Amino acid sequence: MAVYDKKSLKAEEFINHEEILETIRYAQENKHNEALIDEILEKAKPVLKGKGYTCAGLNHREASVLLACDIPEKIEKMYSLAKEIKLAFYGNRIVMFAPLYLSNYCVNGCVYCPYHLKNKHIVRKKLTQEEIRNEVIALQDMGHKRLAIEAGEDPVNNPIEYILESIKTIYSVHHKNGDIRRVNVNIAATTVENYRKLKEAGIGTYILFQETYNKKSYLELHPTGPKHDYDYHTEAMDRAMQGGIDDVGLGVLFGLEGYQYEFAGLLMHAEHLEAAQGVGPHTISVPRVKHADDIDPNVFDNSLSDELFKKIIACIRIAVPYTGMIISTRESEEVRGEVLDLGISQISGASRTSVGGYTEEERPHDSEQFDVSDQRTLDEVVNWLMKKNHIPSFCTACYREGRTGDRFMSLCKSGQILNCCHPNALMTLTEYLVDYASEETRERGYKMIESELEKIPNEKARAIARENIECIKNSDRRDFRF
Numbered sequence: 001m002a003v004y005d006k007k008s009l010k011a012e013e014f015i016n017h018e019e020i021l022e023t024i025r026y027a028q029e030n031k032h033n034e035a036l037i038d039e040i041l042e043k044a045k046p047v048l049k050g051k052g053y054t055c056a057g058l059n060h061r062e063a064s065v066l067l068a069c070d071i072p073e074k075i076e077k078m079y080s081l082a083k084e085i086k087l088a089f090y091g092n093r094i095v096m097f098a099p100l101y102l103s104n105y106c107v108n109g110c111v112y113c114p115y116h117l118k119n120k121h122i123v124r125k126k127l128t129q130e131e132i133r134n135e136v137i138a139l140q141d142m143g144h145k146r147l148a149i150e151a152g153e154d155p156v157n158n159p160i161e162y163i164l165e166s167i168k169t170i171y172s173v174h175h176k177n178g179d180i181r182r183v184n185v186n187i188a189a190t191t192v193e194n195y196r197k198l199k200e201a202g203i204g205t206y207i208l209f210q211e212t213y214n215k216k217s218y219l220e221l222h223p224t225g226p227k228h229d230y231d232y233h234t235e236a237m238d239r240a241m242q243g244g245i246d247d248v249g250l251g252v253l254f255g256l257e258g259y260q261y262e263f264a265g266l267l268m269h270a271e272h273l274e275a276a277q278g279v280g281p282h283t284i285s286v287p288r289v290k291h292a293d294d295i296d297p298n299v300f301d302n303s304l305s306d307e308l309f310k311k312i313i314a315c316i317r318i319a320v321p322y323t324g325m326i327i328s329t330r331e332s333e334e335v336r337g338e339v340l341d342l343g344i345s346q347i348s349g350a351s352r353t354s355v356g357g358y359t360e361e362e363r364p365h366d367s368e369q370f371d372v373s374d375q376r377t378l379d380e381v382v383n384w385l386m387k388k389n390h391i392p393s394f395c396t397a398c399y400r401e402g403r404t405g406d407r408f409m410s411l412c413k414s415g416q417i418l419n420c421c422h423p424n425a426l427m428t429l430t431e432y433l434v435d436y437a438s439e440e441t442r443e444r445g446y447k448m449i450e451s452e453l454e455k456i457p458n459e460k461a462r463a464i465a466r467e468n469i470e471c472i473k474n475s476d477r478r479d480f481r482f
């Protein structure tokens with residue numbers, strides 16, 4: 001039997017089945033142990049150190065105890081701690097992005113995704129470079145600066161050369177004042193060599209969802225195709241890091257397996273990357289299984305209630321305070337609104353989850369990967385965020401300034417990153433307001449920026465931000481950043 005070892009590079013050792021079962025048992029035994037729960041909550045509190053906050057985070061066992069606890073008063077404490085951590089490290093900023101589907105050709109058999117090989121009636125599309133240009137222009141015209149590209153796994157239709165060429169095309173489009181400044185990539189697990197090529201192409205984060213950490217379920221849910229290889233998939237982030245990509249994004253598809261198992265697995269994966277590669281995940285995504293084409297989410301009997309979903313998000317926030325958390329338009333406006341305070345730091349807006357969807361007048365459904373719950377325009381989402389006192393940020397500064405991997409994490413852990421995030425959010429929001437916003441959104445945004453500028457503690461930084469904001473308003477100069 002494999003033994004748990006978070007430093008090991010073998011999937012069965014760092015995502016160890018016995019350790020997860022033992023963690024779930026431990027959490028069940030202690031879910032009413034109030035003294036232990038208080039101790040765990042105390043350990044996770046942000047502590048003011050010098051000019052910024054630091055946070056100890058929690059290991060998978062401690063966090064699993066919090067998740068198992070059903071004492072209402074303790075749950076309230078978890079929520080307020082999650083909010084405190086969110087505010088200490090991310091302030092009231094929310095980073096915006098959009099997915100861009102390049103191709104839905106796929107040779108895998110994932111039973112929860114309509115792009116699976118056996119789906120013969122879904123329309124298969126692969127964008128040409130010209131079509132990518134047009135999609136990017138449409139995204140730039142909305143105001144997006146950060147994309148996550150998505151493509152099915154298909155060595156013939158979507159080889160790495162196609163992905164690399166597409167990234168080059170995306171970065172090359174500059175329509176009016178538009179720019180895509182960060183391309184994150186969500187493609188199948190691949191080789192160290194291919195990861196190196198992606199790094200050289202200037203990608204931001206490499207995103208790969210584990211779907212489920214439970215190997216038995218994983219093998220059943222991925223019955224055919226290269227993705228069936230659980231170990232190769234689970235060890236992908238280590239290969240990505242060996243290939244030089246130091247910002248990686250984890251995620252599970254909640255609803256496929258028991259949430260306690262996924263939660264422990266996700267945190268063990270984060271602990272493993274920190275122990276074995278020296279840097280934890282840059283982001284964690286929390287998608288839930290949704291309806292799409294021939295996929296009925298009710299077939300999966302592990303679906304989560306909204307309440308439980310919120311608790312999971314809060315517990316992840318508490319456990320890994322330095323990892324950004326992402327929620328997509330799979331979730332409704334209402335759910336998205338509630339989880340923003342609990343730890344989400346990045347959301348997509350105005351997403352089209354079909355191949356070529358942004359250049360269509362009406363939202364197309366023929367090649368959608370999942371139904372979009374939140375169908376608002378980007379302007380509506382931006383306006384809504386500001387009404388809720390969140391600052392929509394289009395910032396992409398860090399990796400362009402070389403702040404990635406452990407460099408980024410050490411700035412995060414010393415609290416210094418906040419000196420960059422806040423002014424960058426205000427400057428990129430100004431770009432959005434000047435170039436793309438409706439009158440109402442612009443007016444609200446300018447007021448917010450005025451009051452938020454006052455919160456930049458460093459006098460010099462405040463003066464520079466103010467000057468740059470004026471420059472954006474009065475000229476075509478863009479892309480100021482700290």
Ligand code: SF4
Pocket residue numbers: 106107108109110113114115116117151152153188227
């Ligand atoms: S989840 Fe990804 S790998 Fe699986 S069928 Fe869908 S596109 Fe293909």
Ligand code: SF4
Pocket residue numbers: 095393395396397398399417420421422424
């Ligand atoms: S400064 Fe860096 S961490 Fe902060 S919002 Fe911009 S890219 Fe993200």
